[in-house]
Every structure is written in C-alpha cells, then in structure tokens.
Amino acid sequence: MATATTTPGIPELIAEGQTTEEGFLRRIFVRDQMAEWSKHPLIMAKADGVFYWDVQGKRYLDGISGIYVASVGHNNRRVIEAIKNQLDVLAFSPPMHGTNPLAVQLANLLAELAPGDLSTVKFQCGGAEVVEAAIKLARQYHRLTGSPGRYKVVSRYQSWHGSTLGALSASGLKSRKTVNEPMAPGFVHVFPPTCYRCPFGKSYPDCGITCATIVGDVIDMEDPDTVAAVIVEPIGHTGGVIDPPDEYLPLLREVCNRHGILLIFDEIITGIGRTGQMFAAETFDVTPDVLLVAKGISGGYAPLSAMICRESIADAFWGPIEENPGFVEGHTFEGNPISCAAGLAVLREILERDLLANARAQGERLRRRLDELAAKYPVIGDVRGRGLFHAVEFVRDRATRERFPAAEALGLRVGRRALDHGLLCRFDPHWIALGPPLIVNAEQVDEMTAILDRSLGEVLGS
Ligand SMILES: Cc1ncc(COP(=O)(O)O)c(C=O)c1O
Incomplete structure (x- = not known):
C-alpha cells in the first residue's frame, strides 16, 4: 500500500482515470449516484467568502451556501x-x-x-x-x-x-x-x-x-x-x-x-x-x-x-x-x-454586520434578476421564494404549465452547464434553486444570474 508521502495528489489520480471501476473513488459513498458522479467528480479543496475551489483549482461561485449552510460565508x-x-x-x-x-x-x-x-x-x-x-x-x-x-x-x-x-x-x-x-x-x-x-x-x-x-x-x-x-x-x-x-x-x-x-x-x-x-x-x-x-x-x-x-x-x-x-x-x-x-x-x-438586512436587499435583487430571466425565457414558468432562497421552475408550455419530458430534464442540463461555468446551484429535472451566503453582494448576485442566463441560452440553443 502506498504511504501518504508517495500517494499522488487527487488531481493526478483523476487525470489518470482513477475515478471509476477499481479507482480510488470507489472507496467512498457519496450522496449522489456514485457511478454517474465518478465520471465528473466534484471534490472541493478550499473555500473563501462566496467561492469554492475544487482540487483541480477551478473556481465556483457558491450559489447555494454549500447546501444552505455557509450563512456567513467561507473562511470567516x-x-x-x-x-x-x-x-x-x-x-x-x-x-x-x-x-x-x-x-x-x-x-x-x-x-x-x-x-x-x-x-x-x-x-x-x-x-x-x-x-x-x-x-x-x-x-x-x-x-x-x-x-x-x-x-x-x-x-x-x-x-x-x-x-x-x-x-x-x-x-x-x-x-x-x-x-x-x-x-x-x-x-x-x-x-x-x-x-x-x-x-x-x-x-x-x-x-x-x-x-x-x-x-x-x-x-x-x-x-x-x-x-x-x-x-x-x-x-x-x-x-x-x-x-x-x-x-x-x-x-x-x-x-x-x-x-x-x-x-x-x-x-x-x-x-x-x-x-x-x-x-x-x-x-x-x-x-x-x-x-x-x-x-x-x-x-x-x-x-x-x-x-x-x-x-x-x-x-x-x-x-x-x-x-x-x-x-x-x-x-x-x-x-x-x-x-x-x-x-x-x-x-x-x-x-x-446586520446580514439580515443584506439578505433582504440581495434577496430582492436576486428576485429581480430571476424575474428578468423569466421575461427573457418562456421556459421559465414560475419564479418563487423569499429572501436569499429562490427557485425557477421550467415548463415546456407556459400556458398549460406542461413539464419537459423526463428525458429532456432541462433543470439538470442547465444546472450542469452552470457548474461548467463555475456556478454551484441546486438543480432538479424541473427546477433550479439559489441560496447564496448572507454575505453575498450585488455584483456576485449579478454574476450568478448571468451564469444562469448564459447556461440556459446555451442549453436551449444546443
Ligand atoms: C428542511 C430540511 N430538514 C431536515 C434536513 C436534514 O438535515 P441533515 O442533513 O443535517 O440531517 C434537511 C437537509 O437537507 C432539510 O433540508
């Protein structure tokens, strides 16, 4: 067995394709479906404020506070x-x-x-x-x-x-x-x-x-x-x-x-x-x-x-x-x-720091930005939530509220594309949620929604 000093770093192991079958990621149960996850494993290495960095050095805006946890941001x-x-x-x-x-x-x-x-x-x-x-x-x-x-x-x-x-x-x-x-x-x-x-x-x-x-x-x-x-x-x-x-x-x-x-x-x-x-x-x-x-x-x-x-x-x-x-x-x-x-x-x-006031102000901004996305994309059927806790629901037909068929899973596709563009959000086949840390600022809210905009545009155009 390799000792700690001879063990290659996680990025090298991922690069070597050690993520599937007999690879080293087989040694951990993750919350997600594991075989699927191991194809694009997300392993966070460090975090600061409203950002994460994965083991390969890629930066992510934390649009979901870890999972509604990082209230006062990372590295406080x-x-x-x-x-x-x-x-x-x-x-x-x-x-x-x-x-x-x-x-x-x-x-x-x-x-x-x-x-x-x-x-x-x-x-x-x-x-x-x-x-x-x-x-x-x-x-x-x-x-x-x-x-x-x-x-x-x-x-x-x-x-x-x-x-x-x-x-x-x-x-x-x-x-x-x-x-x-x-x-x-x-x-x-x-x-x-x-x-x-x-x-x-x-x-x-x-x-x-x-x-x-x-x-x-x-x-x-x-x-x-x-x-x-x-x-x-x-x-x-x-x-x-x-x-x-x-x-x-x-x-x-x-x-x-x-x-x-x-x-x-x-x-x-x-x-x-x-x-x-x-x-x-x-x-x-x-x-x-x-x-x-x-x-x-x-x-x-x-x-x-x-x-x-x-x-x-x-x-x-x-x-x-x-x-x-x-x-x-x-x-x-x-x-x-x-x-x-x-x-x-x-x-x-x-x-x-009166972060409740910030949550209200940035929450209103987030809502405005999501409403703007809904005005631009008819596939957004509903925007809902309060404060820094909002979601958009996707529909194939706004009038009938008919959902996309499971195979199309727009929410998953947009969520994954957003991840590629460096935004962490919560995604489901039919909806995407954002819940950034209470310390988030206006520029970061705008960046999060801009990434969603870009991701949605790309997925719909593809
Ligand atoms: C509303 C709600 N209640 C309870 C739980 C369970 O919390 P935990 O995962 O810390 O056990 C969760 C976790 O996501 C949750 O979202």
Whole structure:
C-alpha cells in the first residue's frame, strides 16, 4: 500500500482515470449516484467568502451556501478564531452529566432571538437529529400532560426532514423513501401548498386555501386525540422552493390550536436569516410550538442543530424525579462546546454586520434578476421564494404549465452547464434553486444570474 508521502495528489489520480471501476473513488459513498458522479467528480479543496475551489483549482461561485449552510460565508475569520480559542479551553464535555458554558450562552441567545416564548433549547449535531428530537418531544409532552394516546405526526408529501428513520418517515419524497421501506408507523401525509401546481386543481386566491383547511379535515378523520404534531418546512425546498400563500401557515396554526396539536417548523433551511428575517416564522408572522434550526446556525464550521420549544412545553418536562423523567432524548455530541462556539460566533456575525438586512436587499435583487430571466425565457414558468432562497421552475408550455419530458430534464442540463461555468446551484429535472451566503453582494448576485442566463441560452440553443 502506498504511504501518504508517495500517494499522488487527487488531481493526478483523476487525470489518470482513477475515478471509476477499481479507482480510488470507489472507496467512498457519496450522496449522489456514485457511478454517474465518478465520471465528473466534484471534490472541493478550499473555500473563501462566496467561492469554492475544487482540487483541480477551478473556481465556483457558491450559489447555494454549500447546501444552505455557509450563512456567513467561507473562511470567516471570526468563527474560525472562536473555534480555535475554544479548542484550547474545552473541546468536549459529557452531556450525560451536564452541559458547558458555551451551550448555555447559545441557548440563551437563541431564546432571545426566537419569536414569542420559544425559549428552551435542545442542541444536536444535524438536521435529522433535531427532527427526531421534536417528534419525541411532542409525543412525550402529550404523555406528560395527560394525552398518552397522541402519537401521530402529520407532515407533507414532497417534504424533506432528513435521513434517519423517523425524519425519513415524516418526509414525503418517494425517491428517497421507497428503497428504505417500510417506514415507521404513525406518520400521515398531506399535500403541500404547491400553488403553481395546485393538488386540488384550484387557483389562488379563489381556492379557499384548501391545502391548509384539508389538514384540519385529515386530523378530524384520523381522530385529533391520536395526533401529536404537525411538522412543515415554512418554505418547502424539495419540490422546488414551495413558498406558501400568506394564509397557509396562519391557518395551520389555527388548526393546531383548535386540536391541541403541536406545530413544528422545520427551519433547517429557512432559519438563520435565509428569508431575510432570523426565522421564517417571523417572515410569515406565525409562531410555532417548536422551531428547528441546523445548517446555517454554525455556518458549516462544526456540526450543530437546535430544537427551540415554547416555555409552556418545556415546563411539562420540569418536575420531581419520581413523576417526571425529563426529556428522554440525547446524543453523545449534543451541545458540543466547539459547535456552540461556532454557533455563537455565527449569530454575532449576523447580528453585528446586520446580514439580515443584506439578505433582504440581495434577496430582492436576486428576485429581480430571476424575474428578468423569466421575461427573457418562456421556459421559465414560475419564479418563487423569499429572501436569499429562490427557485425557477421550467415548463415546456407556459400556458398549460406542461413539464419537459423526463428525458429532456432541462433543470439538470442547465444546472450542469452552470457548474461548467463555475456556478454551484441546486438543480432538479424541473427546477433550479439559489441560496447564496448572507454575505453575498450585488455584483456576485449579478454574476450568478448571468451564469444562469448564459447556461440556459446555451442549453436551449444546443
Ligand atoms: C428542511 C430540511 N430538514 C431536515 C434536513 C436534514 O438535515 P441533515 O442533513 O443535517 O440531517 C434537511 C437537509 O437537507 C432539510 O433540508
């Protein structure tokens, strides 16, 4: 076996065609379809601000914040220094026995920033872990408050809440679920508020917001006394940035209030400034019972996520040991001091540099630029989103909203062409999304949309 000193660099190995069959990239599972990926492997070597460089030295504009993670950009010195300093002081503390000062500080800062009485925090390492925590919190809360029969979770088709079995069971993507079936029992799915392709064949605003009212009907049919929680992303990502009509989330809030059901917002993408406010709950002016953040909270510098719940819910877990086990949920690395140091530094950076204002201003610019592209290309059927979280959906016929056949997959072709031209965006057969870091400037927004313009023009012309 070659030693580290004799091992050729990754670029040389790629050049030698070592990427397929028996090559060295066979030693890693990637998120993508591996055989396909290995034909054009993307391996990032370094990053700075809103740019990445791959191992071959090619530069990419990061139009997607890694994957909605790099909130304060790459190579942020303040966050890096905070982590380095914390490493010298305390790298790990045992969650079985307590916590650490950084976790307490971060919990208090989140409680200050979160809307309403969302004030008690459980830290974890990733998105799926806090989704699991929220589901368990809802079930245990109802047990502790005299409704042990409430266990069902209502969630949406086309949603994504993570890869662990509970989060996957709540998710609504058949492409990621079917291979892992059977899912956990107790999850009920409803259709999402996809106005552009209304699942009920209606048109906004004369639709009665059926996508929301039907959630109440489904809960009635299931028996409200069996339902613990409703979990939604305020703006769904998978499905192509599903930005709901303004009435939708307030109506869900009403339904949950009516039946004593907990409303959980999965803000793993939309939280920490992405919509132009710290939380999408503020953008839509609806306070959930439980709010989940991950991705942007540590900006990608360390694994961190947080479940923030209302004080009245947390109170149910506070009682004498003989009657109350506390919140039965935990992982070894929860509230890790390094991750919390990163989280504190990221939040301070956002607050002190007023990156929320920048997200609003650049978000408006991004929207304008995408609207201009839609005016130029009839294949763009819809532009939607809020703040620095937008998508365009492609259609073959704007009037009928007919999609391109799967084989043509315009979104994939444009997304790949954009990658060739040095832009990272999220692409799907029928849509492309952009979600740049909150530090993005006007020139970079213009460059991102100019690359999309060029890529679209080339693909349509080919
Ligand atoms: C909305 C949403 N929820 C949950 C998750 C799961 O997060 P993680 O991949 O950190 O487990 C994701 C990940 O993409 C997500 O987009």
